[in-house]
Amino acid sequence: MKKEIKLNNLHIIGSEEWCVFESLGIPAIKARVDSGAKTSSIQASNIKVYNKGAQEWVKFEVNPLQENRSIAIGCDARLIDRRMVKSSSGISEERLVVRTPVTLGKDSFDIELTLANRDTMEFRMLLGREAINGRYIVNPALNYQVQGFSDDDINKKYVPFFKEKTGLKIALLASNPELYSNKRIMEAAEARGHEIVFLNVELAYMKLDAHSPEIRYRGGNILNEFDAVIPRIKPSVTFYGCALIRQFDNLGVYCLNSAEAISQSRDKLFASQLFSKNDIHIPITGFAKSPMDTKDLIRMVNGAPLIIKLLESTQGKGVVLAETNKAAESVINAFKSVNTNILVQEFIKEANGQDIRCFVVNNKVVASMQRQAEKGEFRANIHQGGTASMIKITGEEKKLALKAARVLNLAVAGVDIIRSNKGPLLLEVNSSPGLEGIENATGKDIANTMIMAIEKKLKFSI
Structure with a gap:
C-alpha cells in the first residue's frame, strides 16, 4: 500500500532554490526546480571514471557560478549508474549518475545526480521530481523559499576558491x-593584462569521448584552461580548424567566431543564398553544374564582362574577369571540366576598381576603408597591390555591413561592399579579416577592440 502524503506536511519550494553539497565541497549552487524532469542534474566537466577497490568512482569538476569559469570545484563520488537521458532538444545521451547528500535550508537528504554539460543552460543545476517528491510542493510564482543567499553571502562562501587573476587566458x-594581424592581436591582449598563447591549428588534436573530451597540443599537453579562443583559420585548414573550434566550444570555451559562422562565410554559394534569402543586395550571381547551361548562365548575369569566382577564393585569389562572352564561356567550361565549383557574377563597371571594407566587431562597424585597385586591375585588394584610405560610409552601407555579419552570425567580420548605380551591394564577408591595411588606413586600434569584445562577453573588467 502506497504511503499517503498529506499536503500540509510539505514545505513550499520556489521555482529557483539554493542547494548546498557539503560532501562534494560545493558551498552553494543555484538550481532550477523542474518537476517535469525525473532526475536532478548538475553541471560537470573533465569527468573521469576510476576504480576504488571493487567499486567505480568518478572525478569531475563543477563550475557552480554561472558565467564564472574561474571557479572550478573538484568533486569525487561513487558511480551508481549509467543512464540514457533525453535532453530538452530530444537527443538521447548516456550520463553518469552519482548519489550524494544535498542540503536545502534545514533539510538534508540523499539525491541522485546525473552529470551533464549545462554550460549553455541558465542554471548550473536542475532539481528534479525524485528529489522533491514527498518533501516539497512547488509554487512556480515564488523563488528562494527554502533558503536565500545574497550576493555578499555567495562572495563570502566562495572566497577560498577565487584565484588571484590579473587577466584572461586566451588562445x-x-x-x-x-603575420601582422596575429602579432597585433597578441600585443593587444598582453597590453590589457591577459595571457595569450599562439596555437598552431595543425599541431592541436582532440579526444572525442562522452565522459572526458579533450584538446591536446603537440607533446601531449592538455589544453583545458582557456577562457576564450580567437580563431583565425586560413582557407586550406577550414575543415580541421572548425572541428577544433567546435571542440573548444563543447568544453565551454568562448570562441570569438563560431565554427558554423566560419564555415558559412567560407562557402560563397551558401553565403550568397543566405544573403538573397535575407534581402541583402548582392551583384547578380549564377551557379550551374552542366556545361550545357553555360551560355544562359552568362546571359543571366547580364553578359560579359563578368566575374568568375572559385567558391573558396580569398584575398582576391581565384577571381577572374572575363571581358567577352567567348572568354567567359571558355573559362567557365574549363573550371567545370575539372569539377571545380565556381560562381559567375555580374561586373559592376561603375565601381572603377574600388570597394569598401567595413570591419565589424560585435554588431558595430568599428572602422571602414576604401580600397583602390592597382592600375589595370579590376579588383581592389591590398595583397595584390591595391591601396587603402579611410572613408566615411553612408548609413545604408553601415546597415548592409551589420546585417551581413548578423546573417552569418559572425562576431568579427570584414564586410566588403561595392558602390553601384543600384546602391551599395555586398561582395562578400571574411571571417578572418586582416588588420594591417585597415589599421594603417584608419589609425584605429582594431586589435584592442577585439580583445575588449571578449572582455565584454565574459564580463571581465580590468
Whole structure:
C-alpha cells in the first residue's frame, strides 16, 4: 500500500532554490526546480571514471557560478549508474549518475545526480521530481523559499576558491605567428593584462569521448584552461580548424567566431543564398553544374564582362574577369571540366576598381576603408597591390555591413561592399579579416577592440 502524503506536511519550494553539497565541497549552487524532469542534474566537466577497490568512482569538476569559469570545484563520488537521458532538444545521451547528500535550508537528504554539460543552460543545476517528491510542493510564482543567499553571502562562501587573476587566458588559433594581424592581436591582449598563447591549428588534436573530451597540443599537453579562443583559420585548414573550434566550444570555451559562422562565410554559394534569402543586395550571381547551361548562365548575369569566382577564393585569389562572352564561356567550361565549383557574377563597371571594407566587431562597424585597385586591375585588394584610405560610409552601407555579419552570425567580420548605380551591394564577408591595411588606413586600434569584445562577453573588467 502506497504511503499517503498529506499536503500540509510539505514545505513550499520556489521555482529557483539554493542547494548546498557539503560532501562534494560545493558551498552553494543555484538550481532550477523542474518537476517535469525525473532526475536532478548538475553541471560537470573533465569527468573521469576510476576504480576504488571493487567499486567505480568518478572525478569531475563543477563550475557552480554561472558565467564564472574561474571557479572550478573538484568533486569525487561513487558511480551508481549509467543512464540514457533525453535532453530538452530530444537527443538521447548516456550520463553518469552519482548519489550524494544535498542540503536545502534545514533539510538534508540523499539525491541522485546525473552529470551533464549545462554550460549553455541558465542554471548550473536542475532539481528534479525524485528529489522533491514527498518533501516539497512547488509554487512556480515564488523563488528562494527554502533558503536565500545574497550576493555578499555567495562572495563570502566562495572566497577560498577565487584565484588571484590579473587577466584572461586566451588562445589565438591560427597558422603563422609572424603575420601582422596575429602579432597585433597578441600585443593587444598582453597590453590589457591577459595571457595569450599562439596555437598552431595543425599541431592541436582532440579526444572525442562522452565522459572526458579533450584538446591536446603537440607533446601531449592538455589544453583545458582557456577562457576564450580567437580563431583565425586560413582557407586550406577550414575543415580541421572548425572541428577544433567546435571542440573548444563543447568544453565551454568562448570562441570569438563560431565554427558554423566560419564555415558559412567560407562557402560563397551558401553565403550568397543566405544573403538573397535575407534581402541583402548582392551583384547578380549564377551557379550551374552542366556545361550545357553555360551560355544562359552568362546571359543571366547580364553578359560579359563578368566575374568568375572559385567558391573558396580569398584575398582576391581565384577571381577572374572575363571581358567577352567567348572568354567567359571558355573559362567557365574549363573550371567545370575539372569539377571545380565556381560562381559567375555580374561586373559592376561603375565601381572603377574600388570597394569598401567595413570591419565589424560585435554588431558595430568599428572602422571602414576604401580600397583602390592597382592600375589595370579590376579588383581592389591590398595583397595584390591595391591601396587603402579611410572613408566615411553612408548609413545604408553601415546597415548592409551589420546585417551581413548578423546573417552569418559572425562576431568579427570584414564586410566588403561595392558602390553601384543600384546602391551599395555586398561582395562578400571574411571571417578572418586582416588588420594591417585597415589599421594603417584608419589609425584605429582594431586589435584592442577585439580583445575588449571578449572582455565584454565574459564580463571581465580590468
